[in-house]
C-alpha cells in the first residue's frame with residue numbers, strides 16, 4: 395500500500411484554516427493555496443535522489459550534491475489543481491507541466507474527462523499529480539489511470555484536504571502511489587463534498603460561485 399503523508403506543519407495548518415473560512419475571498423484563497431503547495435512541495439521532494447558533482451568554490455575544490463534521477467513533471471487536475479502549480483514550479487522551475495481536465499458529474503459524482511495534454515516524455519518522468527480536494531477519489535484515480543496508460547511508473551499525489559473515502563480509493567486502486575495531504579477530514583456529505591472541507595475549491599479559486 396502507498397504511504398500516506400500528512401504534512402501538518404504549523405504554517406500549513408494556519409494557512410489551511412484561513413482557506414477553510416467561508417469569508418476568505420478568491421484573491422486570498424489563491425494566494426494561500428500557492429503558498430501551501432510550495433510548503434508541501436518541500437516535503438514531497440525530500441526523497442529525490444542526489445548525485446555527487448565536483449565543483450570549485452571561491453575557496454577550494456569540493457564534492458557537492460546535485461539532483462539526480464528522473465526529471466519531474468507536475469500534472470494538475472483541472473480546474474482546481476491549477477492553483478497548486480505555481481507554488482511547486484517555484485521550487486522545481488525546470489519541471490514540465492501536463493494537464494488533465496476532469497469535472498464531477500453533479501448527479502453521479504463520477505469524473506468526466508474533457509481535456510488531456512501531457513509532455514511527450516511523461517513516461518520517463520517522476521510525476522506529481524496535484525488537486526486540492528481528494529473527496530471520493532474518483533478524479534485522482536482516473537488521472538492516475540490515464541498517466542499509467544501513458545507509461546508513467548513513478549507518480550505521487552499531492553492534495554490539500556482528503557476524505558477517508560478518497561484515501562481508501564487511491565490506496566486500493568493505486569497501491570504504488572504515495573499520497574501527500576495537509577489534512578484528513580471527517581467524511582463526505584450527501585453531495586460528496588468533504589466535511590468540514592473548504593467548499594468547492596475550483597469555484598473558490600476562480601470566483602465562479
Ligand code: PRP
Pocket residue numbers: 471472473474475496497498503505525526527528529530531532533534560586594595596597
Ligand atoms: C473537484 C476537485 C477534484 C474533485 C474531487 O473538482 O478539484 O478534482 O472535485 O472529487 P472526487 O475525489 O470525488 O473526484 P470539480 O469536479 O469540482 O471540478 P473543478 O476543479 O473544475 O471545479
Ligand code: URA
Pocket residue numbers: 474527529586587588589591592593594595596
Ligand atoms: N470537490 C471540491 O471542490 N470540494 C469538495 O469538498 C469535494 C469535491
